[in-house]
Amino acid sequence: MMNKYVVMVSLAVLLSACGEKAEKAEAPAEAPKAAEQAQQAAPAAAPAIDQAALAEEAKSAVQALGGTLKGELEAAMKAGGPVEAMSICNTRAPEIAKAVSAEKGLQVSRVSLKNRNPVMGKANEWQTAVLNDFEAKKAAGADPATLAHAEIVGGEFRFMKAIPTGEVCLTCHGTNLSPAVTAKLTELYPExxxxxxxxxxxxxxFVVVKNLTQ
Structure with missing residues (x-):
């Protein structure tokens, strides 16, 4: 009877040990599964931002705005002189900027430290800083036509391209304006x-801005 009891106890111990070994053998299978779940839950890495490509995109938008506006101004100058050109600039420039912005998916505009339009042409803080930097570089001998600036700030790509004063610009922006031009400026832009x-x-x-978070 005693021998039978000993055999039963020994068998129970062996079965228990086998059960523990089986559990231990199965345990490592949980680790890969947990790692896989953690990998699936982790957010995907943000794609790298190609600032050079964004700058080329901005330059294309600047060319679209500048080229279209220049063409219409030249046509107006031939048709009715500088007074007619100012009227076109007053009405068409905002429309062209809006159309180019919609087409390119960007915000395209023009700003100046000495703005003509009191609302649309006034430079904000960061634009003023860039314009002042352009002025400093020009004073050091840089060609204004080559000056450009690009940066990414707070999920926003910003680009600026300097606008040098050309011969045709002096008719309405120079130092010796005709009485007719002065009168039209007073009418359209009293400030x-x-x-x-x-x-x-x-x-x-020219200013180009693109929201990178959308």
């Missing part, structure tokens, strides 16, 4: 600051 420029002066800049 105008954008006169007194000389050839090659920095008139302002």
């Amino acid at each position: 105008d600051k954008a006169t007194g420029y000389k050839l090659g002066d920095l008139r302002g800049a």
Whole structure:
């Protein structure tokens, strides 16, 4: 009887040990599963931002705005002189900027330290800083036509391209304006600051902004 009891106890111990070994053998299988779940739950890494590509996109938008506006102004100058051109600039420039912005998926505009339009052309804080930097570089000998700036701040890509004063600009932005031009400026822009420029002066800049978080 005693031998039978000993055999039963020994068998129970062996079965228990086998059960523990089986559990231990199965345990490692949980680790890969947990790792896989953690990997699936982890957020995907943000894609790298190609600032050079964004700058090229911005330059394309600047060319679209500047080229279209220049073409319409030249046509107006031939048709009715500088007074007619100012009327076109007053009405068409905002429309062209809006159309280019919608087409390119960007915010495209023009700003200046001496703005003509009291609302649309006034530079904000960071634009003013860039314009002042352009002025400093021009004073050091840089060609205004080559000046550009690009940066990414708080999920926003910002680009500015300097606008040098050309010969045709002096008709409405120079130091020797005709009485007809002066009268039209007073009518359209009673708070105008954008006169007194000389050839090659920095008139302002094109501005392109793209929201990178959308």
